[in-house]
Amino acid sequence: MKIKKFQARTFSEALSCVKKELGDDAVIISSEDRKGSRPYVEITAAVDYDVERYDSKSSAPLAAPPAGDLAELKNEIRTLRECIESMRNSGCEMTLPAERKKMFYFLREKSIRDDYALHLVERAKDIDDLEMLISEDMSRTKFFDSFRSSVWDMSDRYSKRIVMLIGPTGAGKTTTVAKLASKAVKEGRKAAIIGVDTFKIGAIEQIRIYSKMIGIPLDIVSDAQELKKSVKKFNDKDILLIDTTGQNPKDEQYIKNLKEIYKTGLPIETQLLMSVSSDGDFLMDTYKHYGALPVDYIAFTKTDEAVKLGSIYNLCRTYRKPVAYITTGQRVPGNIEFIDNRKLTNLILRTGSA
Numbered sequence: 001m002k003i004k005k006f007q008a009r010t011f012s013e014a015l016s017c018v019k020k021e022l023g024d025d026a027v028i029i030s031s032e033d034r035k036g037s038r039p040y041v042e043i044t045a046a047v048d049y050d051v052e053r054y055d056s057k058s059s060a061p062l063a064a065p066p067a068g069d070l071a072e073l074k075n076e077i078r079t080l081r082e083c084i085e086s087m088r089n090s091g092c093e094m095t096l097p098a099e100r101k102k103m104f105y106f107l108r109e110k111s112i113r114d115d116y117a118l119h120l121v122e123r124a125k126d127i128d129d130l131e132m133l134i135s136e137d138m139s140r141t142k143f144f145d146s147f148r149s150s151v152w153d154m155s156d157r158y159s160k161r162i163v164m165l166i167g168p169t170g171a172g173k174t175t176t177v178a179k180l181a182s183k184a185v186k187e188g189r190k191a192a193i194i195g196v197d198t199f200k201i202g203a204i205e206q207i208r209i210y211s212k213m214i215g216i217p218l219d220i221v222s223d224a225q226e227l228k229k230s231v232k233k234f235n236d237k238d239i240l241l242i243d244t245t246g247q248n249p250k251d252e253q254y255i256k257n258l259k260e261i262y263k264t265g266l267p268i269e270t271q272l273l274m275s276v277s278s279d280g281d282f283l284m285d286t287y288k289h290y291g292a293l294p295v296d297y298i299a300f301t302k303t304d305e306a307v308k309l310g311s312i313y314n315l316c317r318t319y320r321k322p323v324a325y326i327t328t329g330q331r332v333p334g335n336i337e338f339i340d341n342r343k344l345t346n347l348i349l350r351t352g353s354a
């Protein structure tokens, strides 16, 4: 058994010193934040050796202690080993000082990934600080202020906006297209909807009803060339919203069909819709498949149904994509929020039990 103290500016620096000197088997016994003009983190780490093997390898064996002492020593080592093993099994948060451990558990409870949570609590002094850091991390994704100006501000580089919504089946694409179209109309824009039904599975009734309800034209197309013609036909519109039929993103043909659309050279803004009521791992996996497409924005749907919203932070942080908006219910029009990063952070931290 070897026990040693390590000091460094941050917890992860100290941890890497531990790993370097004592190896991956080292176990953190304690860690403390040392305050002062130059604050630092002090970690006490231990590494366990097999005493018997260590002695037998030694060229100058130790003199054997009396039998009773040896039994006691072995007993103590066993207890220590068990203690270390249980600490190892508890995970990285065991090494955090109490206040930070509390923040770590708070973030974990919101479904924020352990490694991201660890990095956050390392930088945060308190919960308020956490809020600011999360908000900052996400603001680096530019957020949807850019969306607001890009889609609704016609002085932007495109004279016309073509916005395509993609995402898994049931994510809320059709409903959201209707919400966006209603908003555009309400703001005095001329809008039209194009439904892309590449598999001709006929899932168009819903969008037909919405287009009638909003009072705007609808075109149903089945491939990229037809889409191009439709865009041309709607030349007089300010905004075209493209609804796609979601398929299993693991299906290569489906992604290939979508890719064909980009080959037309149309200036399409792509929004990937993800339902936050889905499992976090599913969302990460979904992004990996859709990431093969030029995704401009992520939009999170069904925030009203979600028990936890940490996956929003996880996705923003991993993929560094701006968030276009969130949707908050089934109602059309309405139930869509162009929420800013501060408010979104607040929502992430307040959703779920405290």
Ligand SMILES: Nc1nc2c(ncn2[C@@H]2O[C@H](COP(=O)(O)OP(=O)(O)O)[C@@H](O)[C@H]2O)c(=O)[nH]1
Binding pocket: 167, 168, 169, 170, 171, 172, 173, 174, 175, 176, 206, 246, 301, 302, 303, 304, 305, 327, 328, 329, 330, 335
């Ligand atoms: N609770 C809730 N339900 C939603 C929301 N957005 C869509 N839905 C519902 O989710 C279901 C699937 O939506 P749909 O637009 O057909 O998904 P699509 O397959 O991606 O086109 C419908 O029952 C919608 O009413 C939302 O923000 N909150």
Ligand SMILES: [Mg+2]
Binding pocket: 173, 174, 175, 203, 244, 245, 246
């Ligand atoms: Mg649909």
